[in-house]
Amino acid sequence: MIKIDPRFVAAVRSAKSAPDLWVHLQNAIELEHSTIPPYITAMFSLKPGTNQSISNLIRSIVIQEMQHMAIACNILIAIGGQPKINEQGFIPEYPGPLPMNIGDLRVGIEAFSIPLVKTVFMAIEEPEHPIPVTTALVAEEEQFATIGEFYDAVKDQITKLGPAIFVNKTAPPQVLASDYFRPDVLFAITGPDDANRAIDIIKIQGEGTSADPFDNPGEPAHFYRFGEIAAGKTLKKTETGYSYDDPPIPFDSSGVFPLRPNCKIADYPDGSQAKIRIAQFAYSYSNMLNALHSVFNGSSDKLDAAIGLMYDLQTLAASLMMTPDPTKSGFNVGPSFEYVQLQGGM
């Protein structure tokens, strides 16, 4: 479970004005984004033609994380703030804690594996009170707030501050990207009701509700979708509750690029293919953040370029993941999510 430092929740609850909330929505943007690098790395590491069901499941989660990031951006824009996406520090340091996190959950950049899903991805998405399926992690006795509590605090405070704080109610400057996202998921935030409804989407898609692990019929919340991958089976409702059951979700361990975990650009000598390609990936990822920054700061025409970069990243990841790692025999180079602004490597 993501354990949020309770001081963040307290700070949200003490916000007296919209500008007091901006930093917290920026944190929410950064938190929603921070799950994408580990998830897409795992997804890209699955070799083509293998593990297709797993790849599809992760992709469906990644797309929703992008939606969540967009929702947080739109709420921030709606209450007069400006998302900051194009700067050093927007991407957390991997391996490390996710934004606002306390506790011992450290998230790295690694190739897909079942233990990675079980110990990291499910921990990221774990609800406060998971519905028993096949596994139940023991909650630790610690002082922390949950992501749900954080978002509940944001909802409460937005409701308290009322409709007056909503100054940018339309897209643009908000972003709907209706070619890519359903209008019932990504919609213009015009007031507290819309904001609350949008935040509920983030919560339910991530964790489900306390009564139902499905956020949509046939679509389990992220925690349970990762649970399906970990169990190798599909989540089903039973007469007594829920179980992971047929059809199977098979995992072929030979269908994964053997990536050295947590590669960094600086790990490789200048003039090596490894350095050229890892730096190229990081530069393109940074370009995508630059484009998204523009999209959420008034230049919605940059959305096409951002989408183009997302597709480019898949081909660059493939090139990278086929490159042997010169620092560790038997491994290939994995991506690094460093914010870089120059193309180098030679």
Added chain:
Amino acid sequence: MSYLDSPRLHFNGWFQADVSTINNDVTAFDTGPSAGPPDPGWNPEGTGIFRLVDCAVTGGFLDGRPLSAGDDPAIGMTIENADERPPGKLVDLDPQQQMVSMIFGMQVRLVSSSLQTILRGEFKPAPFINLWQRQITGLRTDQKLGAMYQSVLERVTWSEEPESPLVRALREASQSRKLSIEFAVYGYGRDPKIPRYTMGRVAGTIGPSRSGEPDHFVMGRQMIAPGPLFGTPPGRVGTLQAKVAKDGRSITVDFGNSFQVETADSGLVDIGKVLFGVLTTNPDTVQKSVAESGIAIIGEVPYRNANWYTQTAGIETFDLSGNAAAAKYLLDCPLVVVSPSAAAASGYDVRLQESISGLYVRADQFVFRIDPGETQTVDFCATRFGAPLAGAGIALSNGGPFLAQLGGTPPDLSVPPSGVNVPPASGPPVVITTDSHGHAAFSLKANADGPTLNGDAWPRGYLAGQLYALGYQLEKQPVTYVSSTGNFVSILAYSRRHNPNNVPPTWYDDIQPLFAQYGKLYPIMSKYVVDLSDYASVVTRLSALSLAFSLPQSDPNHMPVTRDLGLADRQMILQWLATKGADGLPPLGTPRPAPAVATTQAETRATGVDLDPMQQAGKTAVILKYERLSGKGAK
């Protein structure tokens, strides 16, 4: 004005051309049941990306003097590509014309040490030119050809108050938000085991641009190296261009693509003392040697100085202010690159000479992609000793038979069917005449039905479109003229719509035949992003595909990346992607019965040349075939 004027900045570094090599082999386009696996080439999973890597401003020129480190804040800044969209793509015109590889969608930026973008411009898509055997030795798999790109940066924007006097001067000298850019590329590596894999060296220059001037060559002095096409000229100095300053007080020469390198990492080869000068007469032949009295020396080319090439990108300005003789002869005598005579006690051996009588004609843009029914303009410009040549006839001819020698594998190109209005191969040339500015335009028109052969809209069988070549020369070209045989206009005429009657397209009938080909030709995408040959995969990416197929060719994300699909077929694909059947997805249709035999004109590829396995196709194979067919060895 151009990159050969002042002010200008020079840069040096690396480029990456991560081309996919599958489409180097024509037979890769065959998706019929009898098609074998395509020759993967040396980089089958290339992304097509062209980008600049570790490029920095290394020198400049301002107010009549060269600049080096410490002279201006611009020196040391980096030259970058886009920061909010993908880098450019490098694309062959066609598998049967791979010798005009073109950069699309590349943004170029000048970035300060504090990472501020000082200037930003869009590289107008351009092919390389002056391809020659520049590298002498090296790895067996190295691409030993060098070439140059010349184009303009368009829609240039500047930071508000650049600190650099050089940048400020460049901004003031430029018009129409345009800049002139040139760069030489060489030392390209094709061995996956070396750091240079898909990487090569680049040395370039950015200078001012004025409207009304050519985008892809300089209205200046043209020195064309004789010798075999793509080979090494006997004088060991490659084709170049030069420009006399408007005030006549200096001449600037681009040696950037003219000196050989031993290996990709060696620097320039020392061929002894090299001088630049002008003959005192205007001979009607290329001179092998010249007496002391027959030349006015302008200066020594300092190519052997350490860092000269890095700092200047090979561009040297010679002062003419104290050289009245040279200034006088320059007006109507040819420039020469010479070395002290190897055989005689005095005099010089001529390595390179300006075109006979200073005459020159160039098509500014010389690569065209044209849709059925479309008209495009080929702009020609004729000069004599760098000045516009008015009233000159330009003879246009059918270059098909020549292009066929470069065409790699069959199908045969030598007698292309009707499709565009290039003059017939058998008839007399078409003559157009230059205006008072030396310009002449040819309206290139494509048939409304596109190329057809006996009613077949795909005259090359499984390969869509048809290639044409428009040859050109001055009508009154001296018989002794040395021309650059590679200079002709290459045209890819797109086929008409795959489904011409606007029948609502279906997957099986219309889309799969096209997508299966591109899936095969761009495996990095079809394997890792979306399998274009698979309906189930395609329908998971409808929005992204609609975006990519609707982008202009100049956009880096244009699909297909090979840019060999005409507008009509792209519109058909977009129509299909936007159609929703009962299940909300584009219509599948019914499978076609398997064809008994693929209807194709292609033959089995047979090079008959001992090649490294990684060079079976691509430019090396093209050159070897050209040498075989033309009887002209490159060495």
